[in-house]
Amino acid sequence: MLTEELRNEAEPIIEAIYNDTFIQGLIHENIEADAIIHYLKADSLYLKEFANLYAMLIAKTDSRETVKYLLGQMEFLLEGESEAHAVLSQAVGMTYEEITDEGVWYPSADHYIKHMYFNALTRENIAFTLSAMVPCPYVYRRLAEKVMARHTFEADHPYRGWFEFYARDMDDTLDVMQTIIDNEAEKMSEDDLRQIKRNFMESTEHERRFFNMAATKERWMEVGIHV
Numbered sequence: 186m187l188t189e190e191l192r193n194e195a196e197p198i199i200e201a202i203y204n205d206t207f208i209q210g211l212i213h214e215n216i217e218a219d220a221i222i223h224y225l226k227a228d229s230l231y232l233k234e235f236a237n238l239y240a241m242l243i244a245k246t247d248s249r250e251t252v253k254y255l256l257g258q259m260e261f262l263l264e265g266e267s268e269a270h271a272v273l274s275q276a277v278g279m280t281y282e283e284i285t286d287e288g289v290w291y292p293s294a295d296h297y298i299k300h301m302y303f304n305a306l307t308r309e310n311i312a313f314t315l316s317a318m319v320p321c322p323y324v325y326r327r328l329a330e331k332v333m334a335r336h337t338f339e340a341d342h343p344y345r346g347w348f349e350f351y352a353r354d355m356d357d358t359l360d361v362m363q364t365i366i367d368n369e370a371e372k373m374s375e376d377d378l379r380q381i382k383r384n385f386m387e388s389t390e391h392e393r394r395f396f397n398m399a400a401t402k403e404r405w406m407e408v409g410i411h412v
């Protein structure tokens with residue numbers, strides 16, 4: 186199936202994310218507090234836009250079942266993955282609200298989100314946007330699986346809860362998204378299939394860039410334009 190092929194092709198990028206500074210910093214508890222704060226400021230806005238994208242897809246589908254699924258996903262996102270974010274904000278000794286009362290819009294997060302909006306705004310078939318959205322739950326679950334398989338965390342490890350949150354089955358999310366994509370892919374032209382694949386692989390790389398954006402505390406050059 187198409188999504189199985191995509192998951193296999195994404196594996197080396199996810200392995201690279203595992204070896205990059207941010208995840209290694211969480212595992213070895215030597216990540217800078219500023220990098221975590223940078224991540225949370227960006228991620229709070231990212232999740233808000235992700236919920237908006239689900240809303241756009243609701244308007245495009247005529248399947249009641251898909252509408253119910255998308256609404257459920259919005260609900261979950263509007264919780265903002267608070268459990269995972271709480272682990273990180275606790276580790277830096279601040280509340281999530283303090284850190285994210287002004288979320289900040291950094292270049293790599295901007296690129297990732299606009300990649301998804303481009304598909305939502307130019308394609309009627311929701312499979313195109315979903316193929317750009319599915320690496321969001323998939324990469325995090327695959328990363329957490331790798332970490333939990335390779336490391337044993339003490340009960341008091343500050344980031345254990347973060348990995349456990351994402352290792353916990355997001356199966357229903359992923360299965361539904363992947364089923365919709367695989368079903369739509371059956372009827373697609375070669376060109377459209379290439380676009381579906383590009384969307385998925387680019388978003389997988391955007392996930393890597395997002396973590397590196399936080400690790401390097403990436404900002405816009407023109408500070409006057411952005412906070």
Ligand SMILES: Cc1ncc(CN)c(N)n1
Binds near residue numbers: 228231320321325395
């Ligand atoms: C950028 C990003 N990608 C994925 C996730 C996990 N849903 C997240 N919280 N943030």
